[in-house]
Amino acid sequence: MVDVASRAGVSKSLVSLALRGDPGVGAATRERIVQVAEEIGYRPHVLARALRERRTRRVGVILASLDNPYHTEVAAAVEDAAEKAQLSVLLAHGKRTSGQMEERINALLDLNLDGIVVVSSWAPPEMLQAAARRAPVVMIGRSTEAVDGIDSVNNDDEAGAALAVDHLAAAGHSKILHVNSSPRPAGLARRQGYEAAMRAHGLEAHIRVTSRGPDGALEPDLAAALAEGYDAVFARNDVEAADVLDYAWDHDIAVPDELAVVGYDDSMLARRTRPRLTSVHQPRADMGARAVELLLERIDGRSEDYHEVHAPRLVVRESAP
Amino acid sequence: MVDVASRAGVSKSLVSLALRGDPGVGAATRERIVQVAEEIGYRPHVLARALRERRTRRVGVILASLDNPYHTEVAAAVEDAAEKAQLSVLLAHGKRTSGQMEERINALLDLNLDGIVVVSSWAPPEMLQAAARRAPVVMIGRSTEAVDGIDSVNNDDEAGAALAVDHLAAAGHSKILHVNSSPRPAGLARRQGYEAAMRAHGLEAHIRVTSRGPDGALEPDLAAALAEGYDAVFARNDVEAADVLDYAWDHDIAVPDELAVVGYDDSMLARRTRPRLTSVHQPRADMGARAVELLLERIDGRSEDYHEVHAPRLVVRESAP
DNA sequence: CTGTTAGCGCATTCAT
């Protein structure tokens, strides 16, 4: 910076002001300074600036999984929104274990980011609170309960599950199985939504906790359920719905004729499977945008907690017309 | 730090030494210092340390796409390898345009990372060279040509294409279409590999540049090719192979009986499609590990360029048995 | 608009 200053024949302070767009700098001098800076390839030292300013103008997004298309789609939505707010986004990947997750969150916070958004239900409340003591945190997705000090935005899982059940019931299905291998909050909420909706229709709820074999394939415990006459499945998310479709394919079960399938998330997978998957859509673009807005408000000093719930909607495709 | 020092009844310098594991600190005092640091929740200020030490012990991974499972799988492989080397990894997402890409690369470099690995063929050579002037760069994937000053690790695309063609030819196919919508280096290399292999088998090469409609679906220009009697397709990557499978499904073309399909990358998609996709596997775990090793060597001062080429192998599944 | 001063949190050196 001293170099730029001397070459432009001004003071170091003026260079600082000019480069940051301070209005109190004459247009001509600013022009010259910017010119010189470019010439000698000067770039402000972000770390030094952050050390002094006590903020980085950067936010982190931490996601549990790079494999689940829904997660990466949400991350992309957050990025888009952040970009519009002149915030640079750093991604980190938590790898599905709580220890990893904590390490990653701290690694991000160590960079003194202005805030982080967590896209995962693998982060326990205590971990989130610890993080929130270091920087504003907003969570996209559902946590066990409202966590003090952090904002959240998620979709109404109970309503989403009801959309799925209503759709299947309206199509004449009465033996509707719920497939759900997740003990975490979003999974539980969808399960409860399913149970409530089934009750509302006077139908008997039946839940199957699937698990994956060593090769990552769905264990064939669906066979028993199908033998019991189930002709429709509402799965906890698109990944599990795709597992069900795969199982059906491998066992010559016709979808949707013998078995209708509904997923959750409306991720890329829903468009990729054949037959295409009917799925509950979470408004991820809106949710990402709101997450960024909430983060900005927090950075700006808001201290009450906001918990936003967005309405899902059903996207009907071939797997459950 | 001053706080820790006074509480532990030692000097600030000693705290610094103790926390960084300097051998010249007595075991008992170190113990006490670490203890106190933990008690009051002290964490070293990474930015200040980096400012002083001129390195961050962090590397960046920049990837063009979060949607292409192969890319995220490579990123995960790099992360795993980096973790073993005690390096913390930051991800950034380039969003498929060259401008975005450059912005992201610079955003990462502005953090004074010790190095970056680029997982993308969207970064033009000049951009990579500019980046390499700021920090060590290694590229995973193929660039137009060997770029001065950066290391690269990729698979042998020509050999991979030949594996696919050989397999199809051995299964009795002679009308093998190549589907390839990518004008970028890896795409070109696979195309050339296809052409060479077809020539070697005395077969006529035929290439179709697919494009996507507004809804992201593959445009139906496959129809013509199939009418011409093609009974096998080798696609440039799994995404395009999945497009072909989708097309086949939507047009009642039986795979593999009427049309055999081979993809490239052996990503998650290959296991997800039905029928499961035969695909050329890139050894991404090895490639990621090597990328990290090369980066460490660069950080350590190596200045010659390394360009590594790994051997692909074919994974046979149902779409082309 | 200038130029000086102070300090962000740390690592490092050196004399003690």
Place this chain on the structure above:
DNA sequence: ATGAATGCGCTAACAG
């Protein structure tokens, strides 16, 4: 083992 001093590159406050 100490503790004072220096500087990493920058911003901010202030008197000119």
